[in-house]
Amino acid sequence: MNVKLFLILLVLFVFASPIFAQDAAKESHLQWVAITSGFSMAIASAGCGLAQAKATAAAAEGMGRNPGAAAAIRFALLLGLVLIESLALYTLVIIFAKVT
16 A cells, blocks of 8 residues: 555656746745745754753763763763754854855
């Protein structure tokens, strides 16, 4: 059943692809860039939020289990949070580079 559904969707996408081959105006292109930029920033922010929550929870659990290693865990947590947040910042930079 899944193979049949996959083939039907494949045929639909193949026949629908000439629609996107039309020559569009520049304003229409900028509109889609703005919409996809919003979606990409939302996805990046959601991913960063989930990763930061998981990292913070794991660090808190690690410090609770081994208070002697709290300094090392805190350093690793801050370094990890900075790297996770850089994903959202890179996405923001790419969005502004595409729009302009």
